[in-house]
Amino acid sequence: MDISKDKLLEMYRTMQKIRHFESKARDLAMAAELPGFVHVSIGEEASATGVCAALRKTDRITSNHRGHGHLIAKGGRLDRMMAEIFGKRTGYCKGKGGSMHIVDYSLGILGANGIVGAGLPIATGSALGAVIAGKDDVTVAFFGDGASNEGTFHESLNLAAVWKLPVVFVCENNGFGEFTPMDTVTSVKDIAVRAKAYDIPGQIVDGNDVLEVFRYTSEAVARARAGEGPTLLECKTYRWEGHVVGEQAFLGGGSYREQSEVEKWKLKCPLIRFEKWCAESGKISSAELKKIIAETEKELADAVEFARSSELPAPSEVTDDVYNNT
Numbered sequence: 124m125d126i127s128k129d130k131l132l133e134m135y136r137t138m139q140k141i142r143h144f145e146s147k148a149r150d151l152a153m154a155a156e157l158p159g160f161v162h163v164s165i166g167e168e169a170s171a172t173g174v175c176a177a178l179r180k181t182d183r184i185t186s187n188h189r190g191h192g193h194l195i196a197k198g199g200r201l202d203r204m205m206a207e208i209f210g211k212r213t214g215y216c217k218g219k220g221g222s223m224h225i226v227d228y229s230l231g232i233l234g235a236n237g238i239v240g241a242g243l244p245i246a247t248g249s250a251l252g253a254v255i256a257g258k259d260d261v262t263v264a265f266f267g268d269g270a271s272n273e274g275t276f277h278e279s280l281n282l283a284a285v286w287k288l289p290v291v292f293v294c295e296n297n298g299f300g301e302f303t304p305m306d307t308v309t310s311v312k313d314i315a316v317r318a319k320a321y322d323i324p325g326q327i328v329d330g331n332d333v334l335e336v337f338r339y340t341s342e343a344v345a346r347a348r349a350g351e352g353p354t355l356l357e358c359k360t361y362r363w364e365g366h367v368v369g370e371q372a373f374l375g376g377g378s379y380r381e382q383s384e385v386e387k388w389k390l391k392c393p394l395i396r397f398e399k400w401c402a403e404s405g406k407i408s409s410a411e412l413k414k415i416i417a418e419t420e421k422e423l424a425d426a427v428e429f430a431r432s433s434e435l436p437a438p439s440e441v442t443d444d445v446y447n448n449t
Contacts, residue, residue: 124338131407132415134176134333138168138394139419141192144201147423148191148208148222152368158210161222164192166331166363169393170295171196173336174263174356177344183231183249183262185242188223189295189362190235193265198230201426211433217444218436233262239300240273242266243292247279250290250347261289261347263340269300271314280355284321287352291343294357295330301366302379315357323353330358331393334400361388 145163152161164171167189175184175196186193194204199215207214208222215225226234233249236242246264253260270276271294283290294314298305311317318325324343329335336358343354363385365371401407 124334124341126334126337128406130176131401132411134172134337135394135397135401135407135412136415136419137172137176137196138333138397139416140201140422141168141171141195142394143419143423144195144204144426145191147427148205149364149368151427157208157222159221159223161208161368162189162366163364163368164189164362166388166392167295167297167360168192169333169397170293170328170330170336170358170360171265172393173333174265174291174293174340174358176333176337177340178231178261178263181231181258181260182344183233183246183260185233185246185249185262185264186235187239187242187266187270188235188237189267190223190225190265194225194227194232194235197232199225199227199232201422202429205426205430206433209430209433210435211430212436213429213433217440219444240266240270240275243270243273243275243279246290246292247283247288250283250288250353251286253289254286259289259348261291261344263291263293265293265295267300268294268296268298268305268309268314269303270294271317272300272309276317277320280318280321280323280353283353284323287350289347289350290353291340291347292353292355293340294355295360296357297360297362299362299366299380302370302374304379313357315355318355323355325355326357328356328358330360331391331396333393333397361385361391363389 145165148161149163151157171192184197203215207225210218212218215227223235223237243264246262249262313327315325315327326339328339
C-alpha cells in the first residue's frame with residue numbers, strides 16, 4: 124500500500140501527540156493535579172493512529188475509558204482535552220466530562236465511555252443513522268478485550284452483520300481487562316475469530332505497527348463504505364502503565380503482571396518501530412521526525428498552561444447542558 128509522505132508525517136505526529144499527552148496526564152495525576160480516575164494508553168499509540176488515519180472527518184468513533192488516544196487521533200485539540208481533564212470550563216465538555224467522557228460531534232467523536240462495552244451499540248446505531256440519512260459515513264467502535272465478553276459485543280456484531288451496517292469494530296487487545304489476564308476469562312485465544320459467528324471478516328492486526336493498522340483499517344472502511352457491512356479488527360497491543368494511574372495504592376503494592384513482560388513489550392514500541400522503518404526506507408529523515416517532536420513538546424506545554432490558567436465552572440452551572448432548556 125503506497126502511503127504519501129504527508130500521511131506518514133501526520134501519523135507520526137499523532138503518535139507523538141498521544142505519547143506526550145498521556146505521559147503528562149500520568150504525571151499530573153500522580154501529582155494529584157487532576158480530579159478523578161485517569162487511564163492512559165502509553166504503548167498503544169499505533170492502533171488509535173492507524174485506525175483514525177483511515178477515516179474522514181465526517182466519519183465517527185465511539186471510545187472507552189482509555190480514550191485520550193482515540194480522541195487525539197480523530198483530531199482532538201490538546202489544549203481543550205487537557206482543560207477537560209483538569210475540570211475547566213474551557214474543556215470539550217466544559218469540565219464536566221473529565222477523562223472518560225470527552226465528546227465533540229464536530230469531529231465525529233461520539234464520546235468516550237466508562238461502561239465496558241457501551242460504545243459498541245452506540246456505534247452500531249450511528250452506522251444505522253448514516254444509512255437512513257443516505258450518507259456513506261463509517262463509524263468505528265473502539266473497545267478492549269474485556270468488552271468482547273459483554274452481551275453488547277455480540278448483539279452489536281449480529282445486528283450490524285444482518286443489516287450490513289457501515290461500522291468497523293476495533294478491539295484493542297492489550298491482554299488485560301482491568302487487572303485480569305485475558306486468557307483466564309476468555310474462551311478463545313484471538314478475539315477476531317468471533318467474527319465467524321456473524322459471517323463477517325475478522326482480522327488479527329499487529330497493533331504496534333501503525334502502517335499495518337492503517338492498511339487493514341483502510342480495507343475495512345472501504346468495505347463498509349461500499350455497503351458490504353462490518354469488519355472486526357483485533358489490534359494486538361499492550362499498555363505499559365497500569366489499568367489506572369496510581370493503582371498501586373489500592374493493590375497494596377502488589378502487581379498482577381511481571382515487569383519483565385512490560386519490558387518485553389517496550390521493545391515493540393510503536394514510535395521506535397516507525398522511526399526504524401523511516402530510517403530503513405529513507406522516506407523521512409531523522410531531522411523531520413525531530414522537528415515534529417519539538418513542535419509536539421511546545422504544543423503540550425502550551426496545553427498544560429492553557430488548562431492551568433482556565434477557570435473552573437461555577438457551582439451554579441452544575442445542571443447546565445444536562446436538561447434541554449428549550
